[in-house]
Amino acid sequence: MLLTTSAEENYLKAIFKISEKEPGPVLTNALAAAMGTSAASATDMLKRLSDKQLVAYEKYRGVTLTPEGDRLATSLIRKHRLWEVFLVDKLGFAWDEVHDFAEQLEHVQGDNLTDRLDEYLNHPRFDPHGDPIPDAQGRWIRRPQVRLTTLTPGQKGIVTGVDDHTSPFLQYLDELGIALGVAIELLDRTAYDQSSKVRIAGKEYTLSEKASQNLFLRLE
Amino acid sequence: MLLTTSAEENYLKAIFKISEKEPGPVLTNALAAAMGTSAASATDMLKRLSDKQLVAYEKYRGVTLTPEGDRLATSLIRKHRLWEVFLVDKLGFAWDEVHDFAEQLEHVQGDNLTDRLDEYLNHPRFDPHGDPIPDAQGRWIRRPQVRLTTLTPGQKGIVTGVDDHTSPFLQYLDELGIALGVAIELLDRTAYDQSSKVRIAGKEYTLSEKASQNLFLRLE
DNA sequence: AAATATTTTTAGACTTGTCTAAAAATAAAT
């Protein structure tokens, strides 16, 4: 059992998340951008993570997670999302308030804490933003979901997640009455700016292309 | 609102706890011993804390908390003990398992987390070890309690706390059926080694002076 | 293929928090 610092863990998570979106090795600049650090700092950290066998790193060629690095990153995401469920379901925080707490709580170390928390929360399978929570063995649930921008007028869907987790977007959704599980019907797409005319609970709204892009739906 | 590192917070807590036991300024060596660091490291940290106005530090003369330092230390103890209640009451950990988790959780920063946790736990006034939890305004509850070593044969008391929070002691108490709220009667004190003959739930046991010293009781 | 642009790494520096060893200040003992 090797021990990792919070900084190392955050880099591992970032590598995992970039790998999810784009295939192939993660490049130094992409990692630095995701971490909000300089490319030089990312290079330093990649050497450290490579020494610890958590990543396979080749100079100038990018980095991938080793099985152990993947396991650790998955565990961090599990912890992050379980704590978010706790903060929303038990402490009554709104879905836009919990991310910064979870960023800290995911680094709490010690035997059994995660599994006890999971048990206490009744093994939730999705977090407050609709993201899947890997189980104790690191297994993921993948749901078929599409962006609102891919619907054709007349199609309906149920909100299953968001791609933008920032407060301004989540609060904007709150104002529109959009939450996980809410039904949305695409009425029309404006040719000029690709904005979406939608019906939510009987009322009509217009969502920008940017907002539509960040909404995931399960088709009805 | 100044921001503090975990290391700074741990030193503040240590200064607070030493001040509780012994009056007057806290000396460098005592602080270093409590923190498990060298005296040189303690001196370095005292300079940092002094720069941040969290302590009043005079070279060679020792250190005391400023009002702001006292407020911060109290808040840390509040957070530590509330998390311990959560871990025992909600997650089902034993009282000897929660300290290391709480040492990490007490450093989680952010608005309202502590008060929401306090609310969720129904404003507990004591932690799983019988220690008082300061309220949101930093007010303490002080209970009259005495060590088992101060009782005279024939006296009875209810266990209200422990002075040793380590696993070996707490697990030893578990084996004897000693927990918070349990009634203990002192039957006799052995002159030779000051051990205590006691009755707990009808059964008789012998407790060493060391163990007796670490048990707090409210007299019946 | 050579020149140019981009990406990545290296070099050197800074902060936090720690250490050991030596120096200085204070306290205790003769």
Add this chain to the structure above:
DNA sequence: ATTTATTTTTAGACAAGTCTAAAAATATTT
């Protein structure tokens, strides 16, 4: 009042994690 012992501080070093600026490697254009 000196000497001796103890406590505390300073000096110098190190690791983690960050930065900026310069050098090197790779990719793209011409």
